[in-house]
Amino acid sequence: MALYKSKGIVLRSIRYGEADRILDLYTHDYGMVSAIAKGIRRTRSRFGARLEPLSCVDVMAYSGRSLDTVTQAEVLRSFHGVREHLGRLEAAGSMVRNVRALSGGDEGDRRVFNLLYRSLETLEERGAGFKSVEAAFGLKLATLAGYAPELEACMSCGASLEGTEGLLYYAPVLGGILCADCRAETAEAFPLPPGTLFGLRSLVSGPVKQAVLEERLEESARRVVGAHILAHAPAATSLEPRPRVRPA
Numbered sequence: 001m002a003l004y005k006s007k008g009i010v011l012r013s014i015r016y017g018e019a020d021r022i023l024d025l026y027t028h029d030y031g032m033v034s035a036i037a038k039g040i041r042r043t044r045s046r047f048g049a050r051l052e053p054l055s056c057v058d059v060m061a062y063s064g065r066s067l068d069t070v071t072q073a074e075v076l077r078s079f080h081g082v083r084e085h086l087g088r089l090e091a092a093g094s095m096v097r098n099v100r101a102l103s104g105g106d107e108g109d110r111r112v113f114n115l116l117y118r119s120l121e122t123l124e125e126r127g128a129g130f131k132s133v134e135a136a137f138g139l140k141l142a143t144l145a146g147y148a149p150e151l152e153a154c155m156s157c158g159a160s161l162e163g164t165e166g167l168l169y170y171a172p173v174l175g176g177i178l179c180a181d182c183r184a185e186t187a188e189a190f191p192l193p194p195g196t197l198f199g200l201r202s203l204v205s206g207p208v209k210q211a212v213l214e215e216r217l218e219e220s221a222r223r224v225v226g227a228h229i230l231a232h233a234p235a236a237t238s239l240e241p242r243p244r245v246r247p248a
């Protein structure tokens with residue numbers, strides 16, 4: 001059984017039996033990992049700190065056939081300020097769901113770990129604009145997963161979207177924008193309030209720390225990101241982790 005060590009962010013922590021927990025982690029080195037931490041819920045657990053969702057931990061574990069076993073874990077950063085605030089927690093919850101949806105079966109990608117860490121840090125540090133962080137995170141995550149949304153030209157006719165007078169639409173299944181003419185031929189598209197496209201582009205091009213949309217645009221940006229990821233998530237990965245690649 002191979003022993004490994006990595007930083008990881010706890011995506012989910014489920015009670016198991018009397019005193020154990022099963023953790024889903026997105027690790028820095030091995031991507032998604034599911035591992036059991038035995039005896040962790042005993043008051044005198046050797047793990048010391050509680051491994052709560054969203055905390056970033058340094059974990060040592062050995063691989064098992066379906067589930068790894070945690071032998072050591074140390075909390076590096078708890079992101080307590082995210083868990084204790086409803087607006088931040090909602091944004092973080094959506095970020096975690098999106099990681100699970102898009103990264104379930106892939107090899108580890110350090111950029112995903114780093115993006116998640118930076119986004120949690122941003123949520124914890126700021127007092128408003130949580131939905132902007134959530135939307136920026138989703139756009140960047142989709143891009144890392146190979147599903148970057150097309151925001152430059154109409155997905156159907158290829159017309160440039162610069163200076164377009166009419167309404168623009170987002171077509172999640174196509175993964176991009178439709179102009180008003182093309183929208184008529186595609187049912188699966190919803191209108192974007194004016195300014196949304198510009199807002200989405202600014203979230204794609206800038207760092208997460210600077211993600212700020214006008215409040216009226218935050219909801220439409222979130223809708224685009226949520227629908228886009230739902231349309232491109234590989235089937236079933238949102239529920240169960242698939243086999244992952246790790247040194248044997």
Ligand SMILES: [Zn+2]
Pocket residue numbers: 154155156157158159178179180181182183
């Ligand atoms: Zn078009």
